[in-house]
Amino acid sequence: MTDPRLQRLAAALPGLRLLTDANDLEHYGRDWTRHWTPAPLAIALPGSVEEVQAIVRWANDEGVAIVPSGGRTGLSGGAVAANGELVLSLQRMNRELAFDATDRTLTVQAGMPLQALHEAAKAHGLVYPVDFASRGSCSIGGNVATNAGGIRVIRYGNTREWIAGLKVVAGNGELMELNRALVKNSSGYDLRHLMVASEGTLGVVVEVTVRLTSPPPPTRTMLLGLPTFDALMQVFAELRSRLRLEAFEFFTDRALHHVVAHGASQPLDGRHPYYVVAEFADQGEADEVAVLSAFEHCVGQGWVDDGVIAQSEAQAAQIWWLREGITESMAHLASYKNDVSVRVSAMPAFLAESIALFEREYPEFDVVWFGHIGDGNLHITIVKPEAMAKDAFMTECARVTELLAATLQRHGGSISAEHGIGLVKKPYLSSTRNVAEIAAMRGIKQALDPKGILNPGKVFDA
């Protein structure tokens, strides 16, 4: 370790794990986006809140930027370290700290993976219901940082709804205990919610107290093949009014093509422009009758061409993989992702306009549409044509995202539904937030991180 700043950090914290090996810098310097070359100064893996505080104070003294880091599964570049930053990884701080049966809360260190949190909740006979495909790798601290959503938002809401309290190290190294798991607390600004979706720019989340709930009723999973997007919205309205929906997700035939190319089998006899995965409560005969009659009604209306209801957990998992496996099946392809939202009521008009936009601008591009349609959240992944140079592709993606952002603005939507702004969506922040809002965000950043050392350049520039 030749850098004198790192030598001073190591001398101040002799027990701190610090990595400077080239492989580690590469590994910890990137997230699931692949647009930047990682170039961090070093990786710090603290084991305690006190160590995190000491690192943040050192960073203030030395003028070194910090990139707080969880599972690095982010898709907007929020955890990228490409400019000599210190990556502060919470990976070693992954333990359960406390469970309270009366409050139904679980307190864990921020580096705990989401799946481990699910298992810990289950061991206490309860459920933490926020869920998505990267559950095995992402961490709860990162989920807080992006207000992660996922596949059951339609029933349970986003991460934000389940955060009862947070311990956060602010940009000046001070420790803040936010809300302390109180159900009611009207004692001024709720800084807890300010931290949610702040992408590591206001503080380092070190401990998270989540609310838990009772296990849901048994569920069934259904896959439907549909002829049009209009039909999809009709089916959504119909199923929502007749069943207790736990999830309502969609993908196009093009998305299915990638998952099948990755090893999944064609789920239905024919091919269909759109597919829906719906999960609903199934508590016996009455639900069974309701499901069948809803299905028959949708077929009768011409909204559904074909469908299957899983008869076992294994079959349900296979159906879910068709939706959850989309990102993994495309991970080997160079691509650019958009993750946008509009009010559900605005979805048909917005989707029609954006499909027309892509068809007009890029008829030759492989554009994959999927997402959490029941929440008004669309994922649009653009695959780089093999013959196109990476720089030219990124220029084209920036151009089309500009047009998409303008379309979103007309429909009152957001340029980031659940992936965050990070670096990737920073140029388009003003399509979702007005001048007064961005000025307020800057003021908040200044108050909590006066020297601007926490994740600088993410969300907006200083």
Ligand code: MLT
């Ligand atoms: C998903 O819903 O599968 C994720 O948000 C990942 C993605 O958009 O690629």
Ligand code: ZN
């Ligand atoms: Zn998603």
